[in-house]
Amino acid sequence: MSNKNRLLHERLAAVVSTLRHGEMVYIADAGSGTAAASLVPLSPQVEVIDVAISTGCPTVGDLLRVLWEVGDFEAAFVTENMRLANPKARDRVEGMTGPEHIHELRYLPEFYDLRNRCKVFIQTGDYGVHSNVILVAGYPSPPIPVEWLISPTWFEDLRQSQNKKV
Template identity: 70%
Template sequence: MAPKVRLLHERLAAVVSQLRHGEMVYIADAGSGTSAASLVPLSPQVETIDLGIAPGLPSVGDVLSVLCEAGDFEAAIVTEDMIRANPEGRKFVSELVGEENVHELRYLPEFYQLRDRVKVFVQTGDYSVHANTILVAGYPSPPIPLKWLTSPTWFQDLSDGQAPDSTAPEA
């Protein structure tokens, strides 16, 4: 068995090593604004790691590939527009985590709302359209339902008997 890839970026390595089941990492293209003045501002509570050094460097695919080799991820979340707007990127994500582990959300507002629930927002230099991808940390266990990952009230819903069945197919 080949050893895992070693991350050289000190903060990114620390974050990946501390991920727990269900925590998420957002890999963003260069156009994803993070300031309060952005079209869709990112919550100031979300840590940002800016890896972009030049247009296209690194690409979202570069970062996804390395993170998947270095960490333990059970799923990816992409926009439902990715299949049409960036088919090569969508195929790449599917090959990394398996098609059955790729979840799709509407770009606005659901995908952008999920940004504020991630553990870290990683900015790249990528200018690809609809390249943004969220990786979901995991380990060998039943997958976490997408409805739980996207709902800030899932635990309360579970307590109230309203949580989705984790064995039911996703809508």
């Protein structure tokens, strides 16, 4: 019998198996609003998967560990606030990604803006402070520049800069 970890949640397994280079997964704590009336509404184009069972179950850390093990991820985004507000969680993320593949963003508006570009938003039962993590799908290739991941207009900007050179 194999000790290999497998995703048993049907929808999570389907999402992870279809991730392509540069697509992102948002792992959220229980306090992250997803409704249109939320303080910072989530785009209706982002699929929401709620895996919360009870308070603290599962945690962002639980889900992060499993997704990192079974999926192909190259980097993670966290908030700048995580370093002070939740250093243990930040150390866990950095331990998985390596220091060169963890990127910090301002909580508002950059981190919240980026969640609207994620393929899926996964809500956990975690009540951790600044525990949310965005994973970036990848594979053994040159890493995608962070500027491309955080800018919704990067491709147009690149095209314009190339046209100016001609």
